[in-house]
Amino acid sequence: MLHIAHLARVGIADDEVDHFAGQLSQILEYFERLGQVDTADAPPTAHTLPLHNVWREDETEPCLDPEEALANAPLQEGGLFRVKAILDE
Amino acid sequence: MTDFPWLTITEAAELLRRREASSVDLTQAAFERIGRLNGEINAYLTLTEQQALEQARRADERLAKGEAGPLTGIPGAIKDVICTQGVRTTAGSKILEPFVPPYDSNVMTLLKEAGIVMLGKTNMDEFAMGSSGENSAYGPARNPWALDRVPGGSSSGSAAAVAAGMAYFALGSDTGGSIRQPAALSGVVGMKPTYGRVSRYGLIAFGSSLDQIGPFTRSVKDAALVFEAIAGYDGRDSTSAPVEVPNFAAALGNDDLAGVRVGVPREYFVEGMDPQVREAVTAGINQMISLGADVDWEVSLPSTPHALAVYYIIAPCEASANLARFDGVKYGYAYQDGESMWENMEKTRQYGFGAEVKRRIMLGTYALSAGYYDAYYLKAQKVRTLIRREFDAAFENYDVLVAPVSPTPAFKIGEKVDDPLQMYLSDVCTIPVNIAGLPGISVPCGFATAEDGARLPIGLQVIAKPFDEATMLRVAHAYEQSAGWSGKRPVI
Numbered sequence: 001m002l003h004i005a006h007l008a009r010v011g012i013a014d015d016e017v018d019h020f021a022g023q024l025s026q027i028l029e030y031f032e033r034l035g036q037v038d039t040a041d042a043p044p045t046a047h048t049l050p051l052h053n054v055w056r057e058d059e060t061e062p063c064l065d066p067e068e069a070l071a072n073a074p075l076q077e078g079g080l081f082r083v084k085a086i087l088d089e
Numbered sequence: 090m091t092d093f094p095w096l097t098i099t100e101a102a103e104l105l106r107r108r109e110a111s112s113v114d115l116t117q118a119a120f121e122r123i124g125r126l127n128g129e130i131n132a133y134l135t136l137t138e139q140q141a142l143e144q145a146r147r148a149d150e151r152l153a154k155g156e157a158g159p160l161t162g163i164p165g166a167i168k169d170v171i172c173t174q175g176v177r178t179t180a181g182s183k184i185l186e187p188f189v190p191p192y193d194s195n196v197m198t199l200l201k202e203a204g205i206v207m208l209g210k211t212n213m214d215e216f217a218m219g220s221s222g223e224n225s226a227y228g229p230a231r232n233p234w235a236l237d238r239v240p241g242g243s244s245s246g247s248a249a250a251v252a253a254g255m256a257y258f259a260l261g262s263d264t265g266g267s268i269r270q271p272a273a274l275s276g277v278v279g280m281k282p283t284y285g286r287v288s289r290y291g292l293i294a295f296g297s298s299l300d301q302i303g304p305f306t307r308s309v310k311d312a313a314l315v316f317e318a319i320a321g322y323d324g325r326d327s328t329s330a331p332v333e334v335p336n337f338a339a340a341l342g343n344d345d346l347a348g349v350r351v352g353v354p355r356e357y358f359v360e361g362m363d364p365q366v367r368e369a370v371t372a373g374i375n376q377m378i379s380l381g382a383d384v385d386w387e388v389s390l391p392s393t394p395h396a397l398a399v400y401y402i403i404a405p406c407e408a409s410a411n412l413a414r415f416d417g418v419k420y421g422y423a424y425q426d427g428e429s430m431w432e433n434m435e436k437t438r439q440y441g442f443g444a445e446v447k448r449r450i451m452l453g454t455y456a457l458s459a460g461y462y463d464a465y466y467l468k469a470q471k472v473r474t475l476i477r478r479e480f481d482a483a484f485e486n487y488d489v490l491v492a493p494v495s496p497t498p499a500f501k502i503g504e505k506v507d508d509p510l511q512m513y514l515s516d517v518c519t520i521p522v523n524i525a526g527l528p529g530i531s532v533p534c535g536f537a538t539a540e541d542g543a544r545l546p547i548g549l550q551v552i553a554k555p556f557d558e559a560t561m562l563r564v565a566h567a568y569e570q571s572a573g574w575s576g577k578r579p580v581i
Contacts, residue, residue, distance in 0.1 A: 001451075004451050004454050004455050004458070005451060007454050007458060008409060008438075008450045008451055008454040009413075009416075009431070009434050009435050009438060010435065010438045010439060010442065010447050010450055010451065011435035011436050011438060011439030011440075012439065012447070013439070020444075020447070020448065020451065023448060023509055024448065024451060024452060024455070026509075026510055027401065027448075027452060027509060027510060028452075028455075030397075030398060030401075030510060031398050031401070031402060031465060033394075033395065033398055034395060034398050034399070034402075034468050034469065034472055035464075035468070037392070037395055037468075037471075037472050037475070039468065039471035039472060039474075039475065042471040042472070042474040042475050042478075043471070043474060044467055044470030044471050044473070044474065045470055045471075045473040045474045045477060046298060046470065047284065047297075047298035047328060047526070048284050048285075048298070048477060048525060048526025048555070049284065049285045049328055049330055049526065051285070051327075051328060051330070054327040054328075056324060064191055064192070068191040069191070071189070071191060072187070072188055072189065072191075072419065072420035072421065073418070073419060073420065074417060074418070074420075074421075074422075074423035074425065075423070075425070081418050081419060083418055083430050083433075084427075084429055084430040084433060085429075085430065086430050
């Protein structure tokens with residue numbers, strides 16, 4: 001449970017762990033039913049449209065200016081999003 | 090004049106065209122009603138009165154010049170998962186509480202061109218994850234037919250606003266039933282278009298292979314008008330379909346269904362279905378027979394019972410990837426008191442997301458993780474193929490399929506809130522349509538009487554093959570015209 005929460009980068013309070021674990025186990029148990037379905041001749045469907053490899057010309061198009069793009073940033077500095085150091089010293 | 094709030098779009102547009110009312114009149118009447126009722130119903134999270142009156146004045150100028158379209162000057166509401174430039178867009182989440190989009194979604198651009206008046210942004214389950222509206226970080230919206238009950242979800246506020254006469258129409262989004270189920274529970278018309286028909290540009294993503302934007306209205310004809318305005322190819326959505334948009338409203342026809350082949354998939358009448366829902370839907374189908382439809386009651390789509398499991402794997406998997414962007418760096422709520430970047434990110438997501446969103450992110454993360462991918466995600470995608478194939482085979486023989494929308498009428502607030510699997514079961518009749526990418530519409534088909542005496546609306550679902558919304562709307566319109574259940578008003 002804590003491993004999954006860590007992979008998802010979602011903090012979980014100690015008193016929530018058992019509650020979530022119980023609910024998720026129940027849901028995963030429900031998924032077991034799919035194991036009985038014969039899918040030998042069924043390729044996977046990612047989405048339902050007959051569209052593949054949608055490209056456009058590699059040309060610059062109008063986009064947000066830096067001020068607009070940063071307008072919602074919790075912290076910014078010098079035209080950049082500001083975060084704490086990602087790598088340790 | 091007090092009846093302004095209950096007009097259909099078609100009726101209101103006629104008043105505007107004849108200059109018997111102005112868009113400013115309609116807009117002021119709408120805000121008067123919203124001001125009186127929103128405290129109770131909680132349909133709107135944000136109101137945009139100043140901007141709305143400005144839009145109404147511009148619409149009146151267009152009307153005066155004879156440059157108006159069918160939606161010009163009509164006040165509507167927008168689900169708060171759809172980006173609106175300069176107007177706060179929260180997705181019902183605390184994590185987006187301060188977020189003001191710097192651009193408009195494609196549907197908003199199209200509606201502005203059509204000259205609509207935006208009244209505000211509507212309440213919803215957080216990130217559109219839920220079937221009751223109770224997962225909103227801003228408190229649940231309430232059902233105008235019974236205030237102690239849910240309006241359905243996730244587009245809870247959009248359904249409640251249209252049902253309570255607080256908007257002439259509203260946009261919602263439907264990933265597993267989030268337009269059709271609340272429409273059914275609130276007694277209005279709600280339509281999910283074919284996947285790819287309406288651009289998702291500017292729709293905050295939940296399940297990208299399932300999400301579609303669509304209208305809530307008080308009549309099928311109104312749904313056709315709004316749908317037509319928002320449909321069409323958009324290069325900014327890579328799954329937007331380059332398919333022509335016909336004039337849906339003009340093709341509705343009368344109430345003759347002669348020669349229309351209707352299939353009734355028996356798996357949709359699930360165990361545990363409320364008998365009053367079963368009766369009302371069955372009566373609706375009998376009504377279609379009396380209009381000349383050729384009904385086959387014995388259609389089988391045998392993979393239907395697997396659809397719920399397929400959905401609750403695929404949608405959380407897609408959501409876990411889509412919601413990775415909410416990290417407290419680029420926008421929204423940010424926890425900033427941690428020792429490290431990682432601690433800040435984890436706490437931002439811990440305090441910013443509600444319980445259901447966390448559950449789904451963790452479910453999706455688990456199902457996609459090494460060693461489990463084949464057993465869950467890949468398997469679900471394969472069963473998805475089987476579900477689509479069964480629909481394709483059925484549409485060789487039938488023009489439309491008709492089924493219930495929800496197994497029960499509106500339930501009480503709090504009833505299912507801590508039992509996720511029970512809550513998921515309320516989408517059992519709508520989910521297969523998203524999995525197969527089909528269009529579906531919910532039309533009112535009667536009322537149930539609850540144990541506490543509440544009179545609760547029931548919806549009937551019409552499903553068609555991809556990009557054949559025209560036939561779906563024609564059948565729904567014919568039924569609506571002869572059955573007369575649309576446009577009923579709750580007493581509030």
